[in-house]
Amino acid sequence: MSMRSRRLFSVSVTCSAGLIPFAMAILLLSSSQVFASVERHIEPEEEASTKNVVFVIDVSNSMYDIIDDLKKALKDYVQESSVGDSVSLVTFGNSAKLHYRKTIDDFNDFTQILEFCDSLSCPDDFTYLPCGLKKGIEELYQLHLMNPSSESILVLMSDGVNHPPESIEDESLITYDSILKQFSPSFAPGTQWFITYVALKGKPDAGLFDFVKTCRGGTIKLGGKLQGGISEVKIRHDVSMAEESTLELGTACLPLKTTIPLLLKPVRGKPAGQRIQIEGMLIDDPLSRHITLQVSPNEIICPKNEIRIDMEIAIEGKWDGAIQGVLNFIPPEGSLLIIHPSHFLLRAKKPIKILIGRLDPATGTYEWGKAFLLSLGPLRAGDTVEEKFALKLEGLQPFEDIQLNIIPKIELPPGVECRAEIDISRLRKEGMTEAVVRAFAQKETILSNGREWNGELTLRTSSPEFILPKEPLGLQIRAAVLNHSFHWKKWLLILLASVLITGTVGGAKVLSDKKFVPAEGTLLVLECPQSLQLEYIDLKQISEKTRRKRLTIGSDKSSDISIRHKSVNEHHARLKIARRMGGTHLLLKSLGANTVYLNKTPLKKETRITDRDVIQIGEFQFLYCNSPLKQVVVHYKDGSVKYGIPLTWNIEEKGFLLQTEKEAGGTPTYVSFVDLKAVFFVKHFDKEIARKMKFSSFFAQKDHLRVLFKDGEKMDGYTIKDYDPKAERFFLVPQSATDKEENNICVLVERIFTNKIKVLKDAEPNAPASRSN
Incomplete structure (x- = not known):
């Protein structure tokens, strides 16, 4: 008696009814699960454990002409069984019985x-059919509980299609879907048990065929005219499978080429000389429009003895996602050559994109995938300057095997070097990290005044799983602008000029004091070196103190706005106060060859700055805040009130910074929107002055609302955009019968502190006027 390994492979064949005994013997002597680990050689097959086998047999009247062949097939199988195997027989027709x-x-x-x-x-x-199938799976589950280490196999044999008794009510009818729901969670097909469906007279039942396919089983079709006997070939490979019958090809970085060693072994019959076609197919339709899958060789001639064949798989085209396909082994037409397995599924993982990002100071978020220039400087002899950017692995969890380098490609003078560093450990663990690029010059290096060197940063990796950015990152290194000594003639001219103007300075100062209008606005610090604790610069306070129309910005102590840092030149930039009707505006200019960025663009000429402009000087980034809505009265839920100027303002955020009147020049107060009733933007804190101010609203008037606050106050007004009833907060321009006396410009209403908000028609009477702050 044979004690050798036997496992069931999923097959799809066709033969005459007279060949049933031979088909059954071959069918139940083959295997479908265990593959060798990933090695360049193929390990010998290990002996299989014992089997749990359940035969589910159709005993309806139509089986009469083939029942004798079926009996013989069952008896042949039993005689090939081993000690320790468990065998159960279930029959079905009108019902099912063990x-x-x-x-x-x-x-x-x-x-x-x-x-x-x-x-x-x-x-x-x-x-x-479903009744017999259900009974068979229940019995197989019992054998599995008794012998959990044994391989569990179910073989269902029938000559017809599903035809249940007409007396069964619909609600009691057993279906293939109900069987899947009942057994799949606790007794998983394709891993804990395997199924083969034998359609004895050719055409299988469609529902059972789909059920077997879902369970990763195989269907054998017997019937038709065939020449010769049944032959069997077994194919193995040495590539590990993450899932059942799925061949992992690695990462889909195209072009992809790989070699799979196959072991072709004749098992039964006379397969020698027969040609097996090998067909590679892509599963998803969109894939076939972008890539091609080729296999070589595409045909194998069956040998007499076991041989090894190296199967080459090549995928080409343009695609940056995962790839799924199938490798089919097709027997010759008209031959009953059983090949197991009949196919391998192919899968290549989605490649990993490496994205470059830079922090957007206006939003506080990274902008990924957009080209930008990394500018370092100003660089002085003996100094080091640096700049940072971010790297991210797109859609990836922690990855241990990444190797990545950043290579600066830039021609620099002797004594100047540029290097890049990556926190690779953080990138491996978190999928995101910072990269630092540094430029340094030796003390004895002579740098051209204001000179710029341009190049690029290139990413390199030895890992084929990664897709790098298509374009390199622009790199610029700037030398500092040095103030050389003036020629003696220039000094003499300056001295003479100072003597001439000394006598008129006093009177001119008196006149200028009367006409002097200070600068408006604040420079809010968005980004600065960690060693400096700089939060904001009050331009109005500085200009009132210096009484100058031109404010210099630089690292020198004499600068009006002194920023003591190596990235800022002694006299780097200048702000000029220009008069206009009803107020002033500011003009920004870079001095000498120094670089100043306005909204990420190098400043070429003197330019007017407006509210929310972003200014970059050296390693400092400032947000210029000069909204026409400068003065606010903040009303809290508890009834308390604060007067001040908002240094930041974005109603999509959770709050804003408020510079209160009492804390002028001190640390700003953070105000959380959820603590508020409303924020009133006013003309002036002094109501007497506000009455004298002419102010034409620049807001559009949209929906007319009436707001009832929880403290009883009512307010009529117009929204400045279409009213959104789901918005947490919204602007309202108050309506007043006496506009001259109205101090409120607009109001930010917190919905959480309202009892009712009604959309009015213009014909409706107005509510009592709201308080004027």
């Missing part, structure tokens, strides 16, 4: 099973 369950211990057990096979008959009128 007839026999036996674990083979000795020769007497074989005799009992053979006697039962001889007693099979076909008495039933109906073919209730």
Whole structure:
């Protein structure tokens, strides 16, 4: 008696009814699960464990002409069984019934099973396929509980399609879907048990065929005219499978080429000389429009003995996603050559994109994938300057094997070097990190005054799993602008000029004081070196103190706005106060060859700055805040009130910074929107002055609302955009019968502190005027 390994492979064949015994013997002597680990050689197959086998047999009337062949096939299988195998027999027709369950211990057990096979008959009128299938799976589950280490196999044999008895009510009818729901969670097909469906007369039942396919099983079609006997070939490979029957090809970085060693072994019959076609197919339709899949060789001639064949798989085209395909082994037409497995699924993982990002100071978020210039400087002899940017692995969890380098490509003078560093450990663990690029000059280096060197940063990796940015990152290094000594003639001219103007300075100062209008606005610090604790610069306070129309910005102590840092030149930039009707505006200019960025663009000429402009000087980034809505009265839920000027303002955020009147020049107060009733933007804190101010609203008037606050106050007004009833807060321009006395310009209403908000028609009477702050 044979004790060798036997496993069931999923196959799809066609043969005559007279060949049933041979088909059954071959079918139940093959395997479908265990593959060798990833090595360049293929390990010998290990001996299989014992089996749990359940035969589910159709005993309807139509089976009468083939029942004898079926009995012989069952008896042939039993005689090939091993000690320790468990065999159960289930029949079905009008209903399903378990007839026999036996674990083979000795020769007497074989005799009992053979006697039962001889007693099979076909008495039933109906073919209730799902009923037999359900009973068979229940029995297989019981064998699995008894022998969990044994391979569990179910073989269902029928000659017809599902035809349940007409007396069964719809609600009691067993379906293939109900079987899947009942058994899949606790007894998973394709991993814990395997199924083969034998369609004895050719055409299989469509529902059962789909069920078997879902369970990763195989269907054998018997019937038709065939020449020759049944042959069998087994194919193995040495590539590990993450999932059942799925061949992992690595990462889909195209072009992708890989070699799979296959072991082709004749198992039964006379397969030698027969040609097996190999077909590679892509599963998803969009893939076929972008890439091609080729296999070589595309044909194998069956040998007499076991051989190894190197199968080459090549995928080409343009694609940056995952790839799924199938490798089919197709027997010759007209031949009953059983190949197991009949196919391998192919899968390549989505490649990993490396994105470059830079912090947007206006939003506080990274902008990914956009080109930008990384500018370092100003650089002085003996100094080091640096700049940072971010790297991210797109859509990836922690990745341990990444190797990545940043290479600066830039021509620099002797004594100047540029290097880049990456926190690779953080990138591996978190999928995101910072990169630092540094430029340094030796003390004895002579740098051209204001000179700029341009180049690029290139990313390099030895890992084929990664897709790098298509374009390199622009790199610029700037030398500092040095103030050289004036020629003696220039000094003489300056001295003479100072003598001439000394006598008129006093009177001119008196006149200028009367006409002097200070600068408006604040420079809010968005980005600065960690060593400096700089939060904002009050331009109005500085200009009132210096009484100058031109404010210099630089690292020199004499600068009006002194920023003591190596990235800022002694006299780097200048702000000029220009008069206009009803107020002033500011003009920004870079001095000498120094670089100043206005909204990320190098400043070429003197330019007017406006509210929310972003200014970059050296390693400092400022947000210029000069909204026409300068003065606010903040009303809290508890009734308290604060007067001040907002240094930041974005109603999509959770709050804003407020410079209160009492804390002028001190640390700003953070105000959280959820603590508020409303924020009133006013003309002036002094109501007497506000009455004298002419102010034409620049807001559009949209929906007319009436707001009832929780403290009882009512307010009528117009929204400045279409009213959104789901918005957490919204602007309202108050309506007043006496506009001259109205101090409120607009109001930010917190919805959480309102009892009711009503959309009015213009004909409705107005509510009592709201308080004027």
